[in-house]
Amino acid sequence: MRAAGETVAGYVANPNAVHQFQPAQSLGFQGLGPLDTAALKAVDWVWVTVADDRIDSVSRHIDWQPHQVALHCSGATELSHLHAHKASAAIGFHPLQIFSQPAIALQLLAGSSVGIEVVAHQPHILETDAWQLASQLASTVQLKPLRIASGQRALYHAGAGYAASALVSMLSEASHLWQQVGIDPEQAREALLPLSHGALQAMRHNGLADAVAGPIARGDAGVVRQHMHALQLIGPSATQLYQQVALRQLNLLATAERLSAEQARDLHLALRLQPDHTPP
Known part of the structure; x- marks a missing residue:
């Protein structure tokens, strides 16, 4: 925010967790004291950037002022948890970027989208x-505003998770399968990441349905049966995950009519492979 030309008054920290704010201190931000401090009452924008399960309790201790805008950066928590009815408006401002590695997130933030919900409280x-205020804020920090309907934050956040950490889980599953055939996890990661990158680039340029590749996209039921047989030797959870992912690929391909009815039927049959089936 400061780099974008906005004035940052400072931060309010839990006295028992001041060490968590050392990065803010190193950047020259100052502590404003307790939540009821006059300095906090004077600012125009108040960001509640605590863990989701603490937004409610922390916000109850803020003496919101009519000139203020109350904001949180949670993806799933509803704006009602800000208890900001005395403030002029409440805004949910959720940048769609991974912050497990903050330095990397900052490099990727510009050009990302931000999920925004707004509620006006004062006449x-x-x-x-x-919404105009929130959109302007997004533009200031080079984010693309994406409006979220009221009451839909949890579903929105779940969907975002599929596009982020769920991808990491899928790569972990792929690496686990490769370990079964003797491939080192580090080698697996280095080999799989370009594959994932290629899939994402194909989706970016061609859309979802046309980015699907592999035996499902080719209608190759024989290869799918081989996959199913090999996965059954690993265990039922591996088989079930493969089935669920493959079925979603089939649904996606159906939207673009990339498979004939016969190909789709054969693939569905291959995905129902019985435990005692042996490949030809």
């Missing part, structure tokens, strides 16, 4: 005004 501000 002098309309919801359209609050």
Whole structure:
């Protein structure tokens, strides 16, 4: 925010967790004291950037002012948990980027989208005004605004998770299968990452359905049966995951009519392979 030209007044920290704010201190930000401090009441924008399960309890101790805008950066927590009815508006501002590695996130943040929900609380501000404020904020920090409907944050956040950490889980599953055939985990990661990158690039340029590749996209039921047989030797959870992913690929391909009815039927049959089946 400061790099974008905004004035950052400072931060309010739990006295028992001041060490967590050392990075902020190193950047020259100052502590404002307790939540009821006059300095906090004077600022225009108040960001509640605590863990989701603490947004409610922390926000209850803030003496919101009519001129203030209350914000949190949670993806799933509803704005009602800010208890900011005395503030002019409440805004959910959720950058769609991975922050497990903050330094990497900062490099990737510009150009990312941000999930935004707005609620106006005071007569002098309309919801359209609050949305304009949030959109301007997004543009200031080079983010693309994406509007979230009220009451839908949890579902929105679950979907975002599929596009982020769920991908990591799928790569972990792929690496686990490769370990069964003697491939080192580090080698697996180095080999799989370009494959994932290629799939994402194909999706970016061609859309979802046309980015699907492999035996499902080719209608190759014989290879799918081989996959199923090999996975059954690993265990039922591996087989079930493969089936669920493959079925979603089939549904996606159906939207683009990339498979004939016969190919789709044969693939569905291959995915129902019985435990005692042996490949030809």
